Amino acid sequence: MPRSVHEFRTLDRFVAGTVGEPGARSFYLQVVHSSRVVSVALEKQQLQVLADRMGLLLDEVHRRFGADIPPVQTEVSDTNPLEMPIDTEFRVGTMGLGWDADAGSVVVELLAVTDTELDESMVLGDAEEGPDAVRVFLTPIQARQFALRSERVVSAGRPPCPLCEQPLSAEGHICTRTNGYHRIAISGSDDTP
Known part of the structure; x- marks a missing residue:
């Protein structure tokens, strides 16, 4: 069966959030564009890694290519909760992160957990077969905001x-x-x- 790829080249929100009490929280990433909402579940450690790597990617893009990258943010602009009800598309297994130089965008790809071993070409690729995915294109400002909010979400626990x-x-x-x-x-x- 062909995989389903939810691609967002423009979006209103790409945020991390939780449901539940500290110690028993479930973590989600949510993409919103107009009336379309896609939510995926992931582990706290995955969210922390994604936020850390996103910041490192932006710094490296600026260093290597001289791209106009905003400085590290200190204030989260979107503190609203996740859109409810949360209808989870899948649980994230593999994550990909890249830079689209033509669009000047950070590309985030989240692939569903699968029992089969993934080839590297599946991540950030357009193969017809494979796990379902969510692919998001973020401006550097959106990426900085995502990383900051994600760090705050992770540290808000116990x-x-x-x-x-x-x-x-x-x-x-x-x-x-x-x-x-x-x-x-x-x-x-x-x-x-």
């Missing part, structure tokens, strides 16, 4: 443990750096003279 950097939760935390013991129990002191 705070990290100061010792091991793993997320803390309301139910407690077994820190690998202390083998699950509190510092007081290790030192034998309870801070009383």
Whole structure:
């Protein structure tokens, strides 16, 4: 069966967002153009990698080609929630990121999880067979905004443990750096003279 490729050369929004409480959040990417909304599910780590690599790509494009790239943003312009209801097209398995010099755009491609091994030519390619995909063309400003919002979405979860950097939760935390013991129990002191 031929794959479905949702391509957006112009768009109103390309944002990351979550549903659920910290510690049990589901992560989504959502593309909106006019009345068309496409949402895909992904892992928190995938979102973090995509945001990091997008920033690195923009810096490299500026360094190599002298392209006019906006500086790193500090304010998120789109703080609106995801469009509801979220009707997920697929879960993201493979991601591709590139630069279209002719259009002056960052190209993001998100491919559905598949059991078959993917050839590199499938990513950012036009093969007729393969996993479903979402392909988005972003201006450098849209890319910077996407990266900033994504970083904020990722960091909005549970705070990290100061010792091991793993997320803390309301139910407690077994820190690998202390083998699950509190510092007081290790030192034998309870801070009383």
